[in-house]
Amino acid sequence: MHIDVVAAFFLLGALAQICKAPIKMPAGLYQSLTLFLLVAIGLKGGIALSQYGDEKLLWQSVLTIVFGAFLPFIAFPLLRRFGGLSRTDSASIAAHYGSVSIATFAVALAIIEARGIEYEPYFPLFVALLEIPAIAVGLWLARDNDQALNVKKTLHEIFLNQGVLLLVGALLIGWLSGEQTQKLMPFFGNLFYGVLALFLLEMGRVSTSRINLLKEYGSFIASFGVVMPLIGATLGTLFSQLLELSVGGTILFATLGASASYIAVPAAMAVALPSANQSLSITSSLTITFPFNVLVGIPLYIALVVKLFA
Structure with missing residues (x-):
């Protein structure tokens, strides 16, 4: 039995936490x-964008935004009807699952590159586009609550939070600088x-440390x-056919559909929906979904997509 080396570091962190x-x-x-991963992925996508940008990419970007929304x-409705959660909590968690996890994407990217599976090199653009629509939809779904919305602070957190700013900023730098960006790639x-291995080591520890919250x-x-x-992965696979993505692109889009934000969206929701239970959202996205995707989901998506395209 073989496990991907980066995923193994996640398990090591989890084991360390269990053993205290x-x-x-x-x-x-x-x-x-975290900053390194955001900048590295953005720069890589920006370089590719300067080489491959065309009309096809424009309508792919539009469909990606539709997918995120x-x-x-x-x-x-799953959270509201079957979970019995309040409108505010349901909307907040739904926004987390409409947005993306940059770490989950990084793991999928590392695995398919190690396996030599080709993908669209401008894919980080789609990651950046998926950060924002879900937050806007989440706020709309929570619109019936009585609390006032601080529009200025909310917009600031949506468009200028750490994840969006660094990913989009690095993407633009890579795009505008083109081949000059290669100086930074060593x-x-x-x-x-x-x-990524060190990041997953810490993520394994952090996610395991919150496992007791599931009892609550x-x-x-x-x-x-x-x-x-x-x-999300199933819908991402279907959408990837509309986008005419490659095998690797389909795997990555399925992974984005399956991931849940635990950086950008929590920051925005803490400002826009202060009455929402942020601990509930983080427990779901970080303690359950992130480990599931890293250890089970991504290998499953790769195997199914490769078989589908065989």
């Missing part, structure tokens, strides 16, 4: 690893896998955290 081993990463280092409408390119929120959140990624 003192390997907690300094907060500054964890933040630095569509997913919360699937998650919301750092942002060659070190990518090592940084019950089995529904645990079930939703597995079922919703499978729904």
